Amino acid sequence: MSTDMSLGHPWLRDPCAQIDIAATEAARFRQDRLTKPRGSLGRLEEMAIRLCGMQGTATPSVDPVQILQFVSDHGVATEGVSLYPRVVSFQMLHNIASGGAPVSVMAAAIGARMEIFDLGVLTDPGPIMGVRSERLGTGTGNIAREPAMTEEQLAAALEIGRTAVERAIADGARLVICGEMGIGNTTEATALTCALLGPSLQI
Structure with missing residues (x-):
């Protein structure tokens, strides 16, 4: 990449x-x-x-709050980097949409709006109420063996995120919270952190 x-x-x-x-x-x-x-x-x-x-004010406000929750699978999970199988991403997508996941419960508790995105769980779940299907594939490639995404997929993913934030702001959101879910995500995040920070990274 x-x-x-x-x-x-x-x-x-x-x-x-x-x-x-x-x-x-x-x-x-x-x-x-x-x-x-x-x-x-x-x-x-x-x-x-x-x-x-x-x-730009001495009296801030966080209401209304908009949560953007992105869900996708990560190919590196096939390397055994997670305690859980990839099917959990599919299950969690349904759980978030049905209101049973922690993020759903917390969003309801504070009256936050939430928009959920399927960017590519391994198994296409089909239409789910409350979920925007923005699938870019069946998850990312296994970064231990191949690029995670094509440049076209990356550009499309970034554009989906940008559009979602702009939509939230247009709807009056004062605070936008972005979250993600997908088995193998910690490994992907660590790899990105190392790539971006390089020698300056301290663990």
């Missing part, structure tokens, strides 16, 4: 939106004057301040 992640999509090279420094400082000033010991909320307080900088 090419290491050029642009693949003809200049938006991948666009810089991230700038943090609003004035809003960040205003939020910190406000936190220090609330009825509580300064810094008593720990990391939660810092997260709220950072969110203010992203949203």
Whole structure:
């Protein structure tokens, strides 16, 4: 696979939106004057301040929340890297859609909207209520022996994610949470981390 992640999509090279420094400082000033010991909320307080900088306000809001859940199988699972067989990805897709998975329960508890994507579980599940079929194949290739995806598949996957985020923002989401599920995903994530960070990676 090419290491050029642009693949003809200049938006991948666009810089991230700038943090609003004035809003960040205003939020910190406000936190220090609330009825509580300064810094008593720990990391939660810092997260709220950072969110203010992203949203450009001293009083942040996370509602409405939009969860984007992507599901696919990973070919490297055939190397025995997971405790569970690949069929679990198929089962979890159904479980998420039916409301039985932890992410589904938590989404319901906070009133978050959730959009579920089948990007390529091993067995095509057919139509499932609440699941968008965006299948790019029957999972990725086994990275121990072959490329995980073609450049065309990668470009399509990135575009699916970008479109999903844009759709969430257009629907008024103030916080977008992205998640993924698929047996073998930890190995894939580790390989990507090593490839991107290279010698700077510290374990």
